Amino acid sequence: MSVAADILNVLRGDPQADRVVPPTGHTAWLTLFTSGAMAFLAVFALALSLATDRLAERWSSELARSATVRISAPAGQEEAQLRAALRVLEETPGIASARVLEDSEQRALLEPWFGPDLPIDALPIPRMIDVIEDDAGYDAEGLRLRLTAEAPGAVLDDHTRWRRPLVEAASRLRTLGVVSILLIGLATAAMITLAAQASLAANAQVIRVLRLVGARDVYIARAFVRRFTLRALSGAAVGTVLGAVAIALLPRASAEGGFLTGLGFQGLHWLWPLAIPPLAAIVAFWSTRIAAFRSLRELM
Numbered sequence: 001m002s003v004a005a006d007i008l009n010v011l012r013g014d015p016q017a018d019r020v021v022p023p024t025g026h027t028a029w030l031t032l033f034t035s036g037a038m039a040f041l042a043v044f045a046l047a048l049s050l051a052t053d054r055l056a057e058r059w060s061s062e063l064a065r066s067a068t069v070r071i072s073a074p075a076g077q078e079e080a081q082l083r084a085a086l087r088v089l090e091e092t093p094g095i096a097s098a099r100v101l102e103d104s105e106q107r108a109l110l111e112p113w114f115g116p117d118l119p120i121d122a123l124p125i126p127r128m129i130d131v132i133e134d135d136a137g138y139d140a141e142g143l144r145l146r147l148t149a150e151a152p153g154a155v156l157d158d159h160t161r162w163r164r165p166l167v168e169a170a171s172r173l174r175t176l177g178v179v180s181i182l183l184i185g186l187a188t189a190a191m192i193t194l195a196a197q198a199s200l201a202a203n204a205q206v207i208r209v210l211r212l213v214g215a216r217d218v219y220i221a222r223a224f225v226r227r228f229t230l231r232a233l234s235g236a237a238v239g240t241v242l243g244a245v246a247i248a249l250l251p252r253a254s255a256e257g258g259f260l261t262g263l264g265f266q267g268l269h270w271l272w273p274l275a276i277p278p279l280a281a282i283v284a285f286w287s288t289r290i291a292a293f294r295s296l297r298e299l300m
Contacts, residue, residue, distance in 0.1 A: 027199040031228055034191040035235030035284065036242075038184045039276050043243025045184065046276075049177025050269050056170035066159060067140075069098075069129040073153030082127050084151040089131060092146070094138030101128040131156075188232070188280060189287040196228050196288045200295040207296070221292035225285060232284030236277040244273050 069089065073081045082100065089098035101109075106128060140158050147154040200207070207220055247264050265272070 027195040030195045031192055031231040032235040035232040035280050036239035038188045039236035039239030039280055040243040042181055042184045042276050043240055043273050045177045045180035046272055047247050047264055049174050052170045052173040056167050065133050067131040068157050069131060070155045071127040071153050081151040081153045085147060085154040088146050088150055092138055092143055094133055094136050095131060096134040097132045099130055101130055185283055189283050192228060192232060192284045193287045193291045196224060196291040197295050217296045224292045225288045228288040229281050229285045233277055233281040236280035240273050240276045
């Protein structure tokens with residue numbers, strides 16, 4: 001019942017009780033700055049977590065259903081083994097399509113490493129076959145055995161060795177983002193607790209006078225809870241807005257920039273930062289409430 005009354009006090013307010021807590025001072029600025037800075041960092045941690053989640057899904061979906069077959073054979077046997085590999089792929093259940101990459105496509109794949117003027121015709125670059133599997137999938141080991149028998153120069157790469165480390169790295173980054181948000185919440189609670197205790201200690205004489213005139217500890221504690229909760233809410237709101245603006249100014253996702261240009265919110269994900277100020281207020285409410293009652297018991 002006391003908690004519900006405290007919540008109503010925060011929402012409704014009490015002008016007389018608000019006079020118990022000084023409206024300015026070091027603790028006021030500390031609470032505002034701490035909640036604002038932590039909310040700013042929380043926006044970036046949230047953006048990192050959501051961006052890596054999208055990245056893991058994209059890498060998993062894009063690489064899971066694609067594979068390549070590389071034809072490495074002497075010049076006189078390359079075309080024959082290429083046709084043999086295509087025939088094997090067309091006859092393999094679970095493969096939706098298989099096509100030979102054009103020279104322009106291979107040049108585009110190598111361009112980021114060797115530049116746009118790569119003389120691909122003069123280099124011994126193996127021919128590549130792009131393979132897309134259907135929903136049922138195919139037997140990779142069985143396909144490798146058939147390719148070895150009918151096209152010895154064909155090597156199947158199902159991207160497993162590339163996909164698994166990338167997805168694991170993205171998942172760990174997502175976990176890191178979630179852990180960062182939790183640490184930010186704990187740090188906010190610790191700083192607000194210290195600020196509330198400092199404010200109560202600084203106003204010890206005022207609290208003693210209030211007790212002499214009949215004020216109960218619950219009444220005094222609610223005044224501190226309301227003031228610090230509203231300060232945390234205000235600071236977190238400003239920090240969230242600044243963080244969202246900073247995220248919006250980041251470069252948009254692009255193929256050239258890769259992952260580093262995709263660190264932002266997309267679509268409905270922009271609604272997630274709106275939860276940060278209320279969460280900061282909840283953290284401040286409980287931190288101040290616990291600190292207030294503990295400090296008031298010590299001031300007996």
